[in-house]
Amino acid sequence: MYHLVTMKTKRPTVYDVAREAGVSYQTVSRVINNKAHVSEVTRTRVLDAIKTLDFRPNRAAQLLQTERSNTIEVVLFYFGFNLFLYEMARSAQRLGYHFSISAITEQEFNRTLESARSRFVDGLIIVPMAPIAENYEELKRLTDGIPFVQVGANLGTDFPSVSYDQTHGAHLAAQHLINVGHRHIAEVSGPLQNHDAYDRHISWLDTLRDNGLRPGTSVEADFTIEGGYRAMSHLLDEDADFTAVFIGNDSMAIGAHSALRERGLRVPDDVSMVSFDDIPEAAHFVPKLTTVRQDFNLLGQMAIEYIVSMIDNPDIPVHQRILQPKLVIRESTCPPRT
Amino acid sequence: MYHLVTMKTKRPTVYDVAREAGVSYQTVSRVINNKAHVSEVTRTRVLDAIKTLDFRPNRAAQLLQTERSNTIEVVLFYFGFNLFLYEMARSAQRLGYHFSISAITEQEFNRTLESARSRFVDGLIIVPMAPIAENYEELKRLTDGIPFVQVGANLGTDFPSVSYDQTHGAHLAAQHLINVGHRHIAEVSGPLQNHDAYDRHISWLDTLRDNGLRPGTSVEADFTIEGGYRAMSHLLDEDADFTAVFIGNDSMAIGAHSALRERGLRVPDDVSMVSFDDIPEAAHFVPKLTTVRQDFNLLGQMAIEYIVSMIDNPDIPVHQRILQPKLVIRESTCPPRT
DNA sequence: TAATTATATGTGAACTCTCACAGTTATTCA
DNA sequence: TGAATAACTGTGAGAGTTCACATATAATTA
Known part of the structure; x- marks a missing residue:
């Protein structure tokens, strides 16, 4: 009795596409990265070749070279704000980023950051339970250059953050x-x-x-x-x-x-x-x-937008983005009995 | 006026560690992957070198070689079960996997799968709103060999799944x-x-x-x-x-x-x-x-365990894991008025 | 028309790791 | 003790992409 062995068919590479389209591999690279200096004719020729070969760039190879994963990771210290995970995931995708989650305890924070670094995570959204660092410089040292945005207030400190007042x-x-x-x-x-x-x-x-x-x-x-x-x-x-x-x-x-x-x-x-x-x-x-x-959906969305803008422009001045909440009066309050 | 340029200090590689420890790069590789055939003496020597140089293996390079990302991705077609995302994330981490989310619509399914493949996602948890494929073979073709587990019933079909009856x-x-x-x-x-x-x-x-x-x-x-x-x-x-x-x-x-x-x-x-x-x-x-x-937490946990066992053993027989729900009688039901 | 510039394309090298294999030393057993 | 085996360590190659640079062609200008 046999069982099906899924034949690991080798996927096409830029070289295969280049051969198919009659150009160099570099031109293929230019096309898949939407770079300039490619004529319309060759561009479509390459695009056609990509389609016929069903080529997908190998992210691992790109990552090795560019050191950018297009990933935003949210670090959750507790099961509180999970309401907005869905909305954050969607916002991240809309802006061209993958979205991953680390649900951790405080002891795991360092290891998580190291892992994030070695996976070339582009930005971090941190949802702390308790304060995680004394000041911006310290946290910056911990994340080793990965930009981050904190969700929730951190009164008196100078982290980039989104929160309600x-x-x-x-x-x-x-x-x-x-x-x-x-x-x-x-x-x-x-x-x-x-x-x-x-x-x-x-x-x-x-x-x-x-x-x-x-x-x-x-x-x-x-x-x-x-x-x-x-x-x-x-x-x-x-x-x-x-x-x-x-x-x-x-x-x-x-x-x-x-x-x-x-x-x-x-x-x-x-x-x-x-x-x-x-x-x-x-x-x-x-x-x-x-x-x-x-509005947690809004908060999540803002966190993503903020971190993306930090990724795009590392020199953006650090600031807090603060939303004002509103009181909604319904039935659970009334004057006290006399 | 200058502004701080974060000097991109080159991270140490296996070669640096090898030099520091006085061994070959291959031995370093063996140590970081916990492989056999390394004597205790050299192992500790390498470990020390890793520590002094603060070396972390570059996941991109590993990925390029091994084609395994240690990532489980959950594909959400709607904002329903998000309750268990946190628990799934934790379960995945416990088992040594990273956890990422794609919150998508049906039109985006194909693109999502392609992306997952090119990022070498190891396993997929699919949370569909409506049926996503006619049969197992079709869905298997779509995911192109990436193992997957569906959350929720899919009556009459033969997907690997976890669900309540x-x-x-x-x-x-x-x-x-x-x-x-x-x-x-x-x-x-x-x-x-x-x-x-x-x-x-x-x-x-x-x-x-x-x-x-x-x-x-x-x-x-x-x-x-x-x-x-x-x-x-x-x-x-x-x-x-x-x-x-x-x-x-x-x-x-x-x-x-x-x-x-x-x-x-x-x-x-x-x-x-x-x-x-x-x-x-x-x-x-x-x-x-x-x-x-x-119990959605349990369901999420089971989904992760199932997909991990599929990753570890691709020949595992496909089956459904079905939990029995319980009726909890409280105050919202009583006999009708007569 | 020659010189200058812009645009298009190609080549070599590097990114960091693991696999496959080869070689060396230590251990076992008759 | 010598042969067979096991344990350890090293070398070459390659994974698939992008960067930096070089070259060729086309467009522009004096």
Whole structure:
């Protein structure tokens, strides 16, 4: 009994195409790279030869020579923003880049960067959980010349980054609760090592202080539904005195709502909630969530555009691209009972 | 005024390492590939040289020679399963592969495969919306020898695939509604060109027939929240006679619930709902969703494991890996009013 | 028309690694 | 101890492309 051996048919090379078209291999190279100095006649002749031989340039050989892979790699330190992976992939492709993912822990960062370098990744999108370096120079040294863009705020540092203005967003959210009449406001924050979460937390604190209010209890959670559930349960055990909660994202709000409901508390009647993100579920939850809207697709798209512009022009001045979030008021907030 | 020119310092090669260690370049190659026939002494000597020179093998040159990129690429035809991208990325890395994404439309499929081939992608994970080929041979011809695994059912065909048994899952769901006492059951299906959605639809039909019931109105939607909302609105306009709805996934159920609520109908009191997936939100929605659970992380992991085993052993017999979903009964279903 | 320039095409070399094979030394066994 | 075998190490060649340069032809200008 035989089994099929897939005969490894040798693929045609530039030389084969050159012979077929009656030109030199260099001319073929010029054609496949859309370079100048090729007459229309020979160009079409080469193109025809490419078609008849079903020639595809060998990327490995090109890579060896050019040291450019046309690849953008996103380095994910946590399973947070995966929402925008699809959109990033599409944006990258639109701009002529391949898109690859490394989902890593902090210990793997160095190895990942080394690998990226040896594969000639052209640009990096970094989505950190916690800060990954002290300053731009240090991170630049780590990536060894590969341009990178960070997603998410990194307050006080000078990385090239795209982010939403969390301070502003959190102010909007907290001030809304206060304007509606709340005086006892608790918090379920995201992990405070994360800059976005930290900025929201600080801005919550600041907004309360500026309004002459003392902050309620704050519990730190992990951005997940379950985490939100646990944090709210904990909060209710500690201090049931609040009439509103400021929550680090919609997922945690959904979990927190479960915990409230379990104890017979209703949103917004007994407790108001504001959160962040405006995930698709937010507008259809019961109650519909009042939330600070952030468009992750847009953020992902901007990250790709920024990194591509850095690749094309290494001398582009480093800057931060910051989007302003909007507060979307829905059903999860109302004035407190009197 | 000068500006910093990043001096392209030439990276060390196997030759440099060989000189440093006092051996031949071939020995260096043996060491970096963990091959046999290298004495412990020379191995450590080479390793030391690698360390002092900070040598990293040039993947492009290796690729040119070996024609293996150690890359698995996932080809996404729609933004559905992105839930498991993170898990797939991690699984791939655990097994020593890089992970890249192509998010494409059907027209781009051929170009994507050509690109994959010229980049020496080792394996493909295909997540189709609609069927992409008639049979295994055809698809094998398209991918030109690159092994692939399809995610999702492809009933009647013989692709290597990982999927959940939708027929079984849908039977569980429909039978549950019937067992609880429903006789008028409508449907909001996923896009019927999608095999998973189609299987659920047919199984819904079959289960009703086997129970001697006539199917209610069925509306096709697109797996999104908004789509579910529109479909349910449409359904309510057409035929308000049903007491339960069979819904193609949790997202659409959440949208459908909004539409019901808008018309003053309550779930499950007025209308029962079953759906599919058990997304994290499902257990925390109001009402908690009765749903057919599918573990996408597991599915992604299995897809990676399957493709890696195909890469390692091309003669592995083609088969389908099928998981059985479970019905999770929560709050969105109850007996109909009498 | 000769000199100058622009355009088109070709040749040699290099990019860095691995494969195939050859040669050398160490080990085993009768 | 000598032959056979195993383990180790080295050399030549080539993988398929692009870069730098050289040459040939055509277009432009004085």
